[in-house]
Structures are given as C-alpha cells and as structure tokens.
Amino acid sequence: MGSTETPQEQLSREVRERRRHLGLSVRAAAAAANIDRATWTSLEDGSRVTQDRHYVAIEHALQWPTGYISHLLQGSATAEVMRPTPEELAEMGFEQLGVLGAEIERAEGYEAANAFFDEVVIFRRRLAAEKASQRN
Incomplete structure (x- = not known):
C-alpha cells in the first residue's frame, strides 16, 4: 500500500x-x-x-x-483488524476464524493473533457451558 x-x-x-x-x-x-x-x-x-x-x-x-x-x-x-461481535463469533466456522487470525497476525503481529485465538477458545468454552446448563 x-x-x-x-x-x-x-x-x-x-x-x-x-x-x-x-x-x-x-x-x-x-x-x-x-x-x-x-x-x-x-x-x-x-x-x-x-x-x-x-x-x-x-x-x-x-x-x-x-x-x-x-x-x-x-x-x-x-492498524488493527476489526474483531467480530460475540454474536458473529458464535456463528463463525473454523475456516473463517483461521482467516481472521491470519489477518490479525499480518496486521498486528503474532502475539495479537495468539491473544485473539485465546479469546476465541475462552468464548467457545463459555458458550458450550451455557448451552449445556440450559439442557439440564
């Protein structure tokens, strides 16, 4: 650019x-x-x-x-890749998450991409726990 x-x-x-x-x-x-x-x-x-x-x-x-x-x-x-909302994140597939992670790494660096993936894991675990508790 x-x-x-x-x-x-x-x-x-x-x-x-x-x-x-x-x-x-x-x-x-x-x-x-x-x-x-x-x-x-x-x-x-x-x-x-x-x-x-x-x-x-x-x-x-x-x-x-x-x-x-x-x-x-x-x-x-x-300077920074736009992050999805929690609603968008819940709907994203693994391929989309990978593409977004790669964009974050390109724009913001390796540590920012790792932090994003850590946030995704935490969010997905919390979402799974909420769904499990709703079934009980």
Whole structure:
C-alpha cells in the first residue's frame, strides 16, 4: 500500500486482494453479495463509489467482520483488524476464524493473533457451558 493511497483506493485494492485470496471470481463474489457484477467490478477498479447499503453484503461475501468497510473508509481499519461481535463469533466456522487470525497476525503481529485465538477458545468454552446448563 502506498502512503498516498486514499481510503477508497485502499478499499478497492483490499476487496480485489481479498476476493482473489478466497479464490472467488468476480461473478461469484458479486453473487455472494447479491449485487450486480458491474457494481463489483466498479468497486474493485475504483471507478465508482459503492453505496453503503451494500457494505454488509460485501463484508459477508469477503468474510470480513461487519463494519470493516466503514472503518476502512474512515481511515481507521489499517492498524488493527476489526474483531467480530460475540454474536458473529458464535456463528463463525473454523475456516473463517483461521482467516481472521491470519489477518490479525499480518496486521498486528503474532502475539495479537495468539491473544485473539485465546479469546476465541475462552468464548467457545463459555458458550458450550451455557448451552449445556440450559439442557439440564
């Protein structure tokens, strides 16, 4: 990332890189976000600003935490990866957790990624205990 990159340019680059990382075609990513392929292409090439009503669907398609795009456009998503809410964390599969952990490690370092995984383990154990107590 260049230091002269605007938040919109960073968003375009990150969307393109993330889609490729996930092995998605433009068509598949657009379908996952339920938006037109031309809209997705415009997002990636920066030729058009995407309406904020599409952000959540795009974040979901790219397995990003909710709010990531807004934070990125405000210039606050570069130093730290957005953490999922407890509700989002409860719904995440192991693959999504692994991807998020790798992003945290890339952005914030190994110790931050380890701390994230420790938090996940504690949360999942607490959630399992709550479910078990509800069955009794």
